[in-house]
Amino acid sequence: MKKLLRVLLYIYLPIAISCPAWAQSDPLPSWNDTAPKKAIIAFVDRVTKEGGPDFVPPADRVATFDNDGTLWVESPVYTQVAFAFDRVKQMAPQHPEWKTQQPFKGILEGDMKAVAATGEKGLFQIVVATSTGMTNEQFEQTVSDWIAQARDRKFNHPYTELIYQPMVELLAYLRSNGFKTFIVSGGEVGFMRPWTEKAYGIPPDQVVGTTMKTQLETQDGKPVIMRLPEISFVDDGPGKPVGIDTFIGERPIAAFGNSDGDQQMLEWTAAGPGPRFMLLVHHTDAEREYAYDRKSSVGKLDKALDEANAKGWTVVSMKDDWKQIFAFQP
Amino acid sequence: MKKLLRVLLYIYLPIAISCPAWAQSDPLPSWNDTAPKKAIIAFVDRVTKEGGPDFVPPADRVATFDNDGTLWVESPVYTQVAFAFDRVKQMAPQHPEWKTQQPFKGILEGDMKAVAATGEKGLFQIVVATSTGMTNEQFEQTVSDWIAQARDRKFNHPYTELIYQPMVELLAYLRSNGFKTFIVSGGEVGFMRPWTEKAYGIPPDQVVGTTMKTQLETQDGKPVIMRLPEISFVDDGPGKPVGIDTFIGERPIAAFGNSDGDQQMLEWTAAGPGPRFMLLVHHTDAEREYAYDRKSSVGKLDKALDEANAKGWTVVSMKDDWKQIFAFQP
Numbered sequence: 001m002k003k004l005l006r007v008l009l010y011i012y013l014p015i016a017i018s019c020p021a022w023a024q025s026d027p028l029p030s031w032n033d034t035a036p037k038k039a040i041i042a043f044v045d046r047v048t049k050e051g052g053p054d055f056v057p058p059a060d061r062v063a064t065f066d067n068d069g070t071l072w073v074e075s076p077v078y079t080q081v082a083f084a085f086d087r088v089k090q091m092a093p094q095h096p097e098w099k100t101q102q103p104f105k106g107i108l109e110g111d112m113k114a115v116a117a118t119g120e121k122g123l124f125q126i127v128v129a130t131s132t133g134m135t136n137e138q139f140e141q142t143v144s145d146w147i148a149q150a151r152d153r154k155f156n157h158p159y160t161e162l163i164y165q166p167m168v169e170l171l172a173y174l175r176s177n178g179f180k181t182f183i184v185s186g187g188e189v190g191f192m193r194p195w196t197e198k199a200y201g202i203p204p205d206q207v208v209g210t211t212m213k214t215q216l217e218t219q220d221g222k223p224v225i226m227r228l229p230e231i232s233f234v235d236d237g238p239g240k241p242v243g244i245d246t247f248i249g250e251r252p253i254a255a256f257g258n259s260d261g262d263q264q265m266l267e268w269t270a271a272g273p274g275p276r277f278m279l280l281v282h283h284t285d286a287e288r289e290y291a292y293d294r295k296s297s298v299g300k301l302d303k304a305l306d307e308a309n310a311k312g313w314t315v316v317s318m319k320d321d322w323k324q325i326f327a328f329q330p
Numbered sequence: 331m332k333k334l335l336r337v338l339l340y341i342y343l344p345i346a347i348s349c350p351a352w353a354q355s356d357p358l359p360s361w362n363d364t365a366p367k368k369a370i371i372a373f374v375d376r377v378t379k380e381g382g383p384d385f386v387p388p389a390d391r392v393a394t395f396d397n398d399g400t401l402w403v404e405s406p407v408y409t410q411v412a413f414a415f416d417r418v419k420q421m422a423p424q425h426p427e428w429k430t431q432q433p434f435k436g437i438l439e440g441d442m443k444a445v446a447a448t449g450e451k452g453l454f455q456i457v458v459a460t461s462t463g464m465t466n467e468q469f470e471q472t473v474s475d476w477i478a479q480a481r482d483r484k485f486n487h488p489y490t491e492l493i494y495q496p497m498v499e500l501l502a503y504l505r506s507n508g509f510k511t512f513i514v515s516g517g518e519v520g521f522m523r524p525w526t527e528k529a530y531g532i533p534p535d536q537v538v539g540t541t542m543k544t545q546l547e548t549q550d551g552k553p554v555i556m557r558l559p560e561i562s563f564v565d566d567g568p569g570k571p572v573g574i575d576t577f578i579g580e581r582p583i584a585a586f587g588n589s590d591g592d593q594q595m596l597e598w599t600a601a602g603p604g605p606r607f608m609l610l611v612h613h614t615d616a617e618r619e620y621a622y623d624r625k626s627s628v629g630k631l632d633k634a635l636d637e638a639n640a641k642g643w644t645v646v647s648m649k650d651d652w653k654q655i656f657a658f659q660p
Contacts, residue, residue: 059527059533062535136575180533180535182535189576189579193579197389203389203510203580204578204579204580205392205510205512205535205536205577205578205579205580206535207579211576214572214575214576215568215572216568216569216571216572216594216598222601223571223594223597223598223601225571225572225575232562238545238546239546241546241553241555242544242545242546242555245466245544245555246519246541246544247535247577248534248535249519249523249534249535249537250533250534250535264546264553267553268546268553271552271553
């Protein structure tokens with residue numbers, strides 16, 4: 001019996017000791033001890049305190065995150081645009097006509113003004129040419145191959161390393177407190193799902209994004225999902241609450257964004273009853289990352305910043321509130 | 331120290347004892363010890379055996395379930411149709427014109443032939459009249475109110491008690507083995523999400539279904555999601571693999587259905603690599619539930635039954651393979 005007791009002690013004592021120790025350790029080590037970190041922890045404490053007035057059952061702890069500029073870098077161009085441009089270059093030998101057709105000509109010649117001049121119609125042509133007319137599995141493989149080798153110019157790192165370490169910690173912290181964490185992004189779901197689980201711990205079914213129309217077809221006697229040249233849903237601006245409602249079916253109690261495209265998602269979150277948490281990441285660190293807001297062509301943060309200031313939403317200054325931005329930085 | 335040991339014993343010994351006991355207890359007590367139960371347990375053992383040749387990591391353990399006829403009763407009419415008909419009767423005082431307009435006239439007079447004669451167009455009119463032109467929250471409340479008091483005719487029980495006890499056990503068994511369980515149903519998501527968590531333990535974000543178009547609007551200065559009179563996605567037949575791909579983003583390794591509308595979902599599941607499990611519930615018990623298949627107007631099971639037999643998919647005979655069908659039955 002004594003031996004059994006000793007065995008039990010060895011097995012279970014570390015658990016009994018380690019639990020309180022773990023609870024006391026800093027869940028957000030890359031965050032400075034400034035207001036945003038305090039606000040996050042205070043909110044999580046409020047909604048997880050059993051018997052407290054603001055307790056939220058785990059089933060309702062839904063948190064939504066924009067991706068571009070909130071979880072990873074979006075400057076100088078959205079990563080999905082970099083992907084599409086690389087794909088045009090890669091596919092050009094099979095499309096000799098692109099040498100004379102905009103916006104493809106501009107991409108191949110590095111003439112971004114000419115590309116920009118084609119506007120939304122041009123962008124749509126690029127998307128159709130590079131990411132439809134193939135099965136979802138073929139596209140997933142294409143994205144996985146690209147993201148494994150592509151490097152951004154400023155940092156010379158894979159894009160999956162250009163994820164914000166403080167936000168990765170925040171995702172894990174929320175999940176360890178019973179939250180379900182979702183991406184709700186303007187990016188296309190087919191572009192995000194192949195790598196979000198590894199990068200953020202977010203599985204494919206918790207990724208909401210802009211969606212291409214698809215249909216079931218048969219190839220070589222096997223069913224395949226074919227990507228059609230038609231956008232069925234744009235998950236940006238007013239589309240984000242619609243995307244949340246359609247794909248998640250529950251209003252978040254916490255939402256995280258960085259631009260005017262996230263404004264309606266934060267408003268939708270704020271408009272529910274009970275405790276709410278809204279946060280904007282403000283890109284203020286030209287040295288360690290980028291600094292931009294009201295006049296930026298990517299991730300413009302203007303009206304949403306005014307609203308955040310007026311309503312007391314949490315605004316993170318990357319320069320002041322984050323000790324570290326990327327895991328690879330000192 | 332001795333006291334501490336005793337305390338630890340009291341606290342931890344029950345855990346040490348109860349775990350093996352739990353593992354040995356029957357996870358599917360309402361299933362007879364026939365082939366389907368054995369096939370389910372063998373499959374779960376295969377994919378969860380770490381180091382085994384067929385091990386599937388928890389992240390990829392996705393299981394999808396049809397709802398009508400697979401998880402709950404669909405006879406003599408789909409529950410959502412019963413809901414819509416009740417709504418027409420309830421709303422009739424505000425719509426005097428319905429007294430002379432089909433299909434509403436038929437519903438109010440109990441003339442189902444006249445309703446049926448209006449076909450799909452009539453059904454769509456009923457859906458539009460009873461479940462759009464309101465916010466998602468208003469609709470959720472309407473569904474919750476209805477399902478709390480509605481009773482079916484044959485059993486005189488709430489519809490949320492007409493769920494199949496063996497399938498509820500199966501859902502829990504899969505989840506306790508690391509599976510994520512999804513509903514993939516022809517029913518409308520807005521009709522299912524208000525009650526699936528309580529009935530099946532399936533949260534709203536894991537419910538995929540036919541979807542109405544919605545948009546963000548402002549009412550009294552607050553954002554609302556308005557349900558528009560347009561179906562944006564039909565989650566039945568070939569729509570099911572598309573729905574799985576769009577909403578879940580991963581191919582299931584196990585799929586459960588009961589009718590020809592589930593055939594493509596099962597084929598899509600079967601067409602993936604590695605271990606796969608496909609199951610059809612066959613309604614064979616006229617006494618305890620209903621008996622129907624090849625010629626039924628609801629839940630027709632004809633081609634999918636032939637395919638199941640040809641390919642060795644598991645077919646559950648409710649009469650022979652289920653000890654109990656509903657929790658309220660002896």
